[in-house]
Amino acid sequence: MIDLTDITKNYRMGEVEFTVLSQVSLAVRKGEFIAIMGPSGSGKSTLMNIIGCLDRPTSGQYRFEQREISTMTDDELAAIRNGKIGFVFQTFNLLPRFSALKNVEVPLIYSGVPARSRKERAAPLLEKVGLADRMQHKPSELSGGQQQRVAIARALVNNPPLLLADEPTGNLDSRSGEEILNILTGLNQQGVTIIIVTHDKDVAARCKRILHLKDGRIVSDEAVP
Amino acid sequence: MNFYETFRVAFEAIVSNKVRAGLTMLGVIIGVMAVILLVSIGEGARVYITKELSGLGTNLIVIQPGKTTTSGGFHPPSAGTVRKLTYEDSLALRRRAWLLTDAVPIVLGTGRVKYQNQGRDTTVIGTTAEFERVRNLFVDTGSFVRQEDVDTKAKVVVLGRKVKDELFGEESPLGKNVTLSDARYRVVGVMRKKGMSLGWDVDDVVFIPVTSGQELFDTDAIFEMIASTPRAEDTERAIAQIKDILIRRHAHKEDFTIVTQGAMLETMNTILNVLTAALGGIAGISLLVGGIGIMNIMLVSVRERTREIGIRKALGARNRDIMAQFMIEAMTLSGAGGVIGILLGVGLALLIPVFVDVLPTSVSAWSILMAFFFSAAVGVFFGVYPARKAALQDPIQALRYE
Numbered sequence: 067m068i069d070l071t072d073i074t075k076n077y078r079m080g081e082v083e084f085t086v087l088s089q090v091s092l093a094v095r096k097g098e099f100i101a102i103m104g105p106s107g108s109g110k111s112t113l114m115n116i117i118g119c120l121d122r123p124t125s126g127q128y129r130f131e132q133r134e135i136s137t138m139t140d141d142e143l144a145a146i147r148n149g150k151i152g153f154v155f156q157t158f159n160l161l162p163r164f165s166a167l168k169n170v171e172v173p174l175i176y177s178g179v180p181a182r183s184r185k186e187r188a189a190p191l192l193e194k195v196g197l198a199d200r201m202q203h204k205p206s207e208l209s210g211g212q213q214q215r216v217a218i219a220r221a222l223v224n225n226p227p228l229l230l231a232d233e234p235t236g237n238l239d240s241r242s243g244e245e246i247l248n249i250l251t252g253l254n255q256q257g258v259t260i261i262i263v264t265h266d267k268d269v270a271a272r273c274k275r276i277l278h279l280k281d282g283r284i285v286s287d288e289a290v291p
Numbered sequence: 292m293n294f295y296e297t298f299r300v301a302f303e304a305i306v307s308n309k310v311r312a313g314l315t316m317l318g319v320i321i322g323v324m325a326v327i328l329l330v331s332i333g334e335g336a337r338v339y340i341t342k343e344l345s346g347l348g349t350n351l352i353v354i355q356p357g358k359t360t361t362s363g364g365f366h367p368p369s370a371g372t373v374r375k376l377t378y379e380d381s382l383a384l385r386r387r388a389w390l391l392t393d394a395v396p397i398v399l400g401t402g403r404v405k406y407q408n409q410g411r412d413t414t415v416i417g418t419t420a421e422f423e424r425v426r427n428l429f430v431d432t433g434s435f436v437r438q439e440d441v442d443t444k445a446k447v448v449v450l451g452r453k454v455k456d457e458l459f460g461e462e463s464p465l466g467k468n469v470t471l472s473d474a475r476y477r478v479v480g481v482m483r484k485k486g487m488s489l490g491w492d493v494d495d496v497v498f499i500p501v502t503s504g505q506e507l508f509d510t511d512a513i514f515e516m517i518a519s520t521p522r523a524e525d526t527e528r529a530i531a532q533i534k535d536i537l538i539r540r541h542a543h544k545e546d547f548t549i550v551t552q553g554a555m556l557e558t559m560n561t562i563l564n565v566l567t568a569a570l571g572g573i574a575g576i577s578l579l580v581g582g583i584g585i586m587n588i589m590l591v592s593v594r595e596r597t598r599e600i601g602i603r604k605a606l607g608a609r610n611r612d613i614m615a616q617f618m619i620e621a622m623t624l625s626g627a628g629g630v631i632g633i634l635l636g637v638g639l640a641l642l643i644p645v646f647v648d649v650l651p652t653s654v655s656a657w658s659i660l661m662a663f664f665f666s667a668a669v670g671v672f673f674g675v676y677p678a679r680k681a682a683l684q685d686p687i688q689a690l691r692y693e
Binding site for chain 1: 296303304307598599601602603604605606607608609610611612686687690
């Protein structure tokens, strides 16, 4: 599903150019559940952004479902993010002015789904993550765990084959974190490919494959027994 | 993303920040209001003056002594070359210029009118019987100056309404004698009330025969002649006729000036259109300032919502979706401000003449259209930069923005 070949990402800061990712190659098959680990500055967020089509590599090839990503226009990338990839962030990133239901509807707005069917598609997902009675609440009226569940519902609303989670439990207490991981595990069992970036060994232990990054390189890639 | 959705998002953003949106709109409201108000004041002045000028009579041609519209060059003062216009000139025109309905001589001065121990300084006009018809000023009671009064230099006077009220009050003045600069005149008529016209009180005046006027002011000249033609199309030919006759009588010199009512109207129109445009332009500056206010607030708004932009982009918003969202927000602000400004401007323009009767206003459709068009344009113009800034945000940077 995902084929990264010799992906390199350089950033320029003033006169100095430094390499964040160096010749990373990675293949992800459909249905995998992967944790990306590594110390701060190892390049795991950058790798995540490239996989998520938020960023372009400086060099190398990125094929997503057999399509070359690195040469796509901004609009084409937006369409991939909208339909093929769901994002779950550490800080939830919900729109503060909107209700839970409206937040879940946002990706549907950009895929041109009319208002009535948006509600019909968003509501069942909130029920699925256990927030049937919180649909009209604003993010500020929800707990961290509830906000993250709204974010997961939002990530799933377009039925994307890939879910990217960047420290999804980083801002949660352990019980809420556990709930979120259970939801993610359940989704993976239903066939959604999931990639999680995390520091947390316990989180990584729930995955089926763990990658370690260091100084922009993959230093280990092992299956969880 | 369809238009309706974009509009709703923009609207929600505005509603969620009511005070700020209101203050931003205020700039446009005041701008649009000022444009409409000032343009309607300018228009009002134009309409008023046009009406007053037209009210003087129809197709008037005024002939004044002296050549005032010679063009170019320096003219040394040459004494005695200008021949005055005379009563006889007006008779000649009346006899021979068949395109004219009338040619009325005017002698103008001021004098003190006294009755018993009441006195009043007023304008004295010496003229002939046709003045009534040409100038649209009519006698109310008694009669106007008649031709035989002119022929006999009769000491008769027709009083303007105000002069009559001052000197006689409720008493009928007909047949009474008044003193006009030490000569006794018999009152033969009282003019109809007319009021102010172009800043001149038409009721504060007395009329005497032109010949008596010449005697009173000790002159053999006249101040001017007022002629008129039955149809506007005849004006050019009538002018030619007047010139022809007068030049022959004036030793082949064109030592007089002919001004037509049409030319006066045209000149006034031109001046007042410039005035209106200038007023509109000044008001337009405040609209511009309002637009800058919108740009300012939109820039703040874009910055504040950097993270929202990042989120929306991560969720699949294209650059143009973000651009549209902020453009529509700016245009909604300026459009709503424009509509409110138009309502206020038109309302005030209609109210002003009710309270201030020296300030006529005229609300014209074009000023409303122009104000609305400009306020919308201000939204587009000052919205583009912030909206573009929003649209071109890097999604990763935007998501990290705190």
